[in-house]
Amino acid sequence: MCKIELSISEVEVIPVRVPIDFYYASSMGIRGDSEFVLVRLISSDGLVGYGEASLEHNWLNGETQESAMTTINKYLSSNLKEEKIKSLNLILRKINNAVAGNLYAKAAVDIALHDLVCRHLGIPLFEYLGGLISKEVEVKFNIPITSNEKVEWLSKQAKEKGFKTIKLKVGLDEKTDLSNLQTLRSILGCDVKIGVDANGAWSPKQAVRIIKKMEEFDLLFVEQPVPRSDIDGLKYVTKHVTTPVMADESISTPYDAINLVKRDAVDMFSVYIGKAGGINEARKILHIAEGAGIDCTIGSNIELGIGNAAKLHLAASSSIVTIAPDIAPWFYAEDVITPKLECTNGKVKVPEGEGLGIRVDEDKVEKYRVKDLTAYRLRFVK
Numbered sequence: 001m002c003k004i005e006l007s008i009s010e011v012e013v014i015p016v017r018v019p020i021d022f023y024y025a026s027s028m029g030i031r032g033d034s035e036f037v038l039v040r041l042i043s044s045d046g047l048v049g050y051g052e053a054s055l056e057h058n059w060l061n062g063e064t065q066e067s068a069m070t071t072i073n074k075y076l077s078s079n080l081k082e083e084k085i086k087s088l089n090l091i092l093r094k095i096n097n098a099v100a101g102n103l104y105a106k107a108a109v110d111i112a113l114h115d116l117v118c119r120h121l122g123i124p125l126f127e128y129l130g131g132l133i134s135k136e137v138e139v140k141f142n143i144p145i146t147s148n149e150k151v152e153w154l155s156k157q158a159k160e161k162g163f164k165t166i167k168l169k170v171g172l173d174e175k176t177d178l179s180n181l182q183t184l185r186s187i188l189g190c191d192v193k194i195g196v197d198a199n200g201a202w203s204p205k206q207a208v209r210i211i212k213k214m215e216e217f218d219l220l221f222v223e224q225p226v227p228r229s230d231i232d233g234l235k236y237v238t239k240h241v242t243t244p245v246m247a248d249e250s251i252s253t254p255y256d257a258i259n260l261v262k263r264d265a266v267d268m269f270s271v272y273i274g275k276a277g278g279i280n281e282a283r284k285i286l287h288i289a290e291g292a293g294i295d296c297t298i299g300s301n302i303e304l305g306i307g308n309a310a311k312l313h314l315a316a317s318s319s320i321v322t323i324a325p326d327i328a329p330w331f332y333a334e335d336v337i338t339p340k341l342e343c344t345n346g347k348v349k350v351p352e353g354e355g356l357g358i359r360v361d362e363d364k365v366e367k368y369r370v371k372d373l374t375a376y377r378l379r380f381v382k
Helices: 065-080 088-097 103-121 148-160 174-188 204-217 231-240 254-263 279-292 305-316 362-368
Strands: 008-026 029-043 048-055 136-138 141-143 165-169 193-197 219-223 245-247 268-271 295-298 347-349 376-379
Touching: 008 065, 008 362, 029 065, 029 103, 048 065, 048 103, 048 305, 065 088, 065 103, 088 103, 088 279, 103 279, 103 305, 136 305, 141 148, 148 165, 148 174, 165 174, 174 193, 174 204, 204 219, 204 231, 231 245, 231 254, 254 279, 268 279, 279 295, 279 305, 295 305
Parallel strands: 141 165, 165 193, 193 219, 219 245, 245 268, 268 295
Antiparallel strands: 008 029, 008 376, 029 048, 136 347
8 A cells, every 4th residue: 555645636525415306304304405515625646535514503513504514614624735745644633623513514525525535545445444344235225204104115125125234214203103103013024123213202201112012023122212312212212122222413522422331321332424524533433342242333423425335435444334324325315326226126336446445526516505695716836
């Protein structure tokens, strides 16, 4: 492997908005489209690296396209002006320390840097992360909160397409949730794993009562049963139900992971690249989980192909990711990469080219560019 030695000549920050082709509702509401900020890094020798921030203003720290673009332009890009980038870890530390919070904005730059550095080295990202454990990643099929008739139809679709793990969104209505679970199990049989995600909709005692009713359907996990700040509540639920409890909204950073381990609050982690602040920080969480014996999945904020590719590389190179990740390239009729990632028999192949192993479709980027927001383009003079 050659050494890292490259210079960034240009940073471009591009806002895009893409309609969701797959009806998506959770206890937090209905989502009709997704907003992203794409980052394009160009090196002095013409290599290009791409990153992505998938943003929801009403979730976690409330990052928006406007805030992410400002953060990258004003606080993060200045750290890319170094004469030579010789250490990816060092530049990522500078990015992480440049401004408090703003984790999705940091993640977009982190992904782009990983992509660019691996292209510079001439290797796939998974090689940089330690090598492939599997060339394909088994993924979950996500079913939103919807009518029992729609759940029946989606269950049959999932079965026909060969999915072995299903996640059902719950938390708005107990009777609907139980009915949907019964429909899922009756159609999928005993060989398919089923988990539920409440997105923090329940109180601790309510969660215990409802989960105990759900346990007759042999759940793989219950994800984020109580609000994210209620760590005592998570621990209470974990100690009072048989089903493993997974933290999602309650874990963003390595500090959160350490706190959950110390408190013995959950059985599983849902680790995101976005809400961790990038691939580098997400890997730290996975290492903490491995040391503590906590199984992990890779969570989703309904990313586009750039973000999904990054998640595939991370999942496929991590031995502690034992639960099928949330990687769903079918949520959008069109993507900004070509070809789109495809799911076959419930598995998605890990891209094998240099960097992320994907090709960005600039025509699609332009098609979905948010016209009323000005894209930033910074050129550095060395």
